[in-house]
Amino acid sequence: MRKGLTLLLLTAAIALVCWAVFRPRTDLQKVRQHYANDSLKLAAANFLLDNMDDKFAYAGKEIERFDTIFGLFNRCIVKEGDLQPDPQPVVELWDSLTAAGGNFNIRRLDKLYDERHLTAAFIEDNIDAAFDAWQSIPDSVITKDFRMFCEYVLPYRIGREIPEQSRRRLFSQYRGMRDTMMTDISKAWKVMDNLLRRKLGYKNSQLLWRYPVSMSVSQFEKARRGACLHVCEYYVHVLRAMGIPATIDFVDSWGNRGGGHCWVVAMKDSTRQFAIDALSGRSFRFTYKPAKIWRRTFSKQNVEETAYGHVPPGLLDPYRIDVTDKYKDTHNFTISCDASLAGKLSNKPYAVLCVFDRDRLVAVDYGKVAGVGRFCFHGVAGGNVYIAASYDDGKLSPISAPFLLDNDGTITMITASGTERQTMKLKRKYPRFKRMETFARSMQRSRVEAADNAAFKGAVTLMTVKAIPHDVNDSTISCTKKYRYIRWKMLDDHSGNIAEVMFFGKHTSGGNELPLKGAVIGSPASSGGQTAPFRNAMDGDYATYFSKRVGEVSFVGLDLGAGNEAYLTRVKFYPRSDTNFILPGDNYELLIWANGKWTSVGRQVAKGHELTFMNVPKGALYLLRDLTKGNEERIFTYEKGKQVWR
Template sequence: MQPLRYPRSRQQLRAKPDIEQVKADYLIHQIDQAFRLWTTSPWLENLTFDDFLEYLLPYRIGNESLDYWRDSIDLRLKNRLQEASLYFDNQKHSPYNMAQIVYGHALGLDYGNDNLVGIPISTKECVFSSQLQLLAYRMAGIPAAIDHVPCWADMNGFHEWTVIIDTKNKDILSGQIEMKNAPKVYRRTYSANPIPIPEEDEYIPPFFTDPFNRDVTDKYLHTSDVTITASVPVQTRHAYLAIFNGRELRIVDWSKVQQDKFCFHSMGPDIIYFPVYFEKEYQRNLTYPFILQANGITVKLRPDTTRRQTLILTRKYPLHHNKVYHGNALIGAIFQASNDPTFRNATHIHDVTRNPNMYPVIVPVDTTKKYRYWRFNHSKIVELAEWKFKDNRGRDLTGTIIDPEGKGARLANLFDNDPLSHGRVSHQLIVDFGHPVCISEMIYLPRNDANGIYPGNEYELFYFDLNGWQSLGCKIATGYSIEFENIPSNAVYWLRNHTAGKEERIFTIQNGKQRFW
């Protein structure tokens, strides 16, 4: 099944309808197995026939290989489920509680094989792990489905996960979208759902030619309906909402045209949406992008070229909470200088008292004093991206690296002017310049994502209008921030790094600061 994950491989495959391939005895076996579970499992006593058809009966979940996967249940797991159904009154009437047994048993799969129905078992990709969980749940008689966010609205990528269908509990597993912004959540179903019906040669985006995605956004989020009024060509029958993901606009919802009005339902909040339509396969802008606030109010982002501003930018991608622990680890470290290799009577230069949060820290140094040795000293093992020294003319100074414990790793990376590389410092690191030198500035940078502004990198700023992304010029950064002048206000902006990196997010300016979306 793995080639289906990659578009180029998918194009090489030939579709074969199940009705031409599936044998009668295979279907009969699958149906008998599912009905046996439904009628004998106490946790399914309240499962409706419709939910049985949708979440337990299906003989397949996608395009995986067809085999007798319901017979693959591990004997130990089967015995545990039977024991629970006989004796554990607090579990046996709840699909959700019984699912915990399955999950706790490592899904009950036979790890002697490297795949199940062609799905790789030893994988951490959410696409495959959710499919494996779904098969494991259904083979154990647990009604379940796969929910997915086709593209995040505040970061790149997508996500899929498995949900348990339980009439008593919410069919949501926590921890899937709470810390991210989802424009839409869809559930993969076996039955068909409404999709846009093309007229004549109208182009429909591929995602919405698949009828097996059901909108379940309002099960997860406080959603809002959005109505847009805009003129479109007479032949246009459908409009769409897109979000910025992976450095392009990706479609997330659709609407029929009704007298130049478009109604979009159950949209996720705190997101910038781009209304678009298609002329053949070419995506066109319908009107200006807008922010959908949590209270349901929309704020249109129409660039104001009469009110211009100067922007000082420090990042091209938001700083996420899960990336700041490298900076936290630096707190408590000290930097010292000395002309004695043992650092007796060392001069105290700097204390790390707060998290740098992936930003470089520039420490001015008294240039009237000269030191041969500089030391980083800490009680912890930490990771640094850069440790730089400049003289009073701004030139980089280099010395010999000394690792007192001999337990550091990749230490040369701290001096390679590459913010994305990093080294591990084991408590202490010393730089020997060979003779006393004047240092005017010391700079250190914690391990980071290289999404800041860095000297020597080329950046280009864009803003969005009805004709798409408009360039506001390119600049080579000379420091750790970059300034752009004469910029239209009230717009959506996009800062690109043409030198390095891939992660980039759109932003607005609020109270003079970047607000990433």
């Protein structure tokens, strides 16, 4: 009997502890009572409380370990005036923290659930401040849609940050910016950029990409720095504090390159919404092609319960909605699996839609079965190559051939020919995206000059860059006089970049062309903390570069030396780039997608800046891999003798 009584008491004690730890805070129920006589605020309170059950913030010793980072950012920026995105003392502190305790590990973090840690007073103040800001905006600026208010103004958090009572302070702090926005909410991006980036010095930080959790408002304001997600979350806090509906839209995986992106959206009403690329100096526009676009919500969305176990868990996030059609034309379509797999898939209720990231599949959506071996997908953006897959035990397995969903909804299956062969000439393993094009464009109007004196007094212009340069540029020069000094000169009133320049010439009019050699000369002597940065343009390394600022007198060249003058015959030059063009000496492998997997069709060491592969099956999806170095690779088709990036 004593044992039974002891067991009963122990069970009761455990139950009491569990109840104390996991019960919702009865204090929060006071919020409903507080607004019993105000139906609108009571509805708002119900919205928050009804959607609070699994909301939490990350906390614990791992957060505390890195908390000193924010204070040091603040000291460097405010007290020492260091406006670098990542001041050196901060980088050194981060390195010392990771050396002592390892990289930031999200699995070590505790979870502080809102139901157990937020007070009624906090929720009430949040509700009152949200209403005050929202109701003070003229109806002509923001449509007073209560559902939109609840979802995109009222919430006290946007990510996993520690909630803070910051609404009223942010409203007061940014009141002037709010007044400016009231004249034209579509220009919110410009108003916020002028204040936050230009005046207050907020910047994106490469270092804080390694800080994988949300920042509180006060943490971000200390650092004035953050990764893309941190900046977006702060923008949303500011907009909501001003009464403007806002949230984060995002792409998990691009359709034509790896990775994703997030941005802020401010809303005038349910149809007029304005995307903001935080701290970019412009409104948001797509640089890459999206497959699916999602929007964060505070309320829990309906998820198909039957899909669990059949699709990756990330596709069943209940706190997001599909907004692809707000940005792009979308398409519904049905895909048939390979005939040989129809029997194996007879019991599969769902299939997964994937894009390619290098050589792996990345899930972007899922669709229901629409007949034996057929699956239907909805609301998908065109312009990308997709492939259907099944999901079993955490693994994606392809069940269809890759296919191009064109912008008009046309589907073209991509399959390797069994009989037709082709010769392929390849110049890159990865697309030259807009950023690389920008670097190349900065070389326009640069010129090659020659002179008889080190000051280049009376210099002769032998060549001017007129078109946007390619990855590799080889230009013939007509020169009737021998010169001792030659240089690549960039415009003083523009920024500029060059990765490598090589001069060729003859020492006698009938002699052989040779690479010219001499003492490297250039200007400026130092820039950005780097001594003689111009040397990067003549170090034989395509990955290093010489970058100049607006207003700098910048050039790089050679002093051939007395008695070593030459006729300049040719110049070879390379813009600053991602070095994903073909690099001489590197070992490359060409792969094709066939029979549900990547298959090698050959390897070769590059002798120049172009590869030639012969007897390759036509019509396939291809991938070129540099086995020597680098990890950026992208699928492509081969059409009319050229690589077409997908």
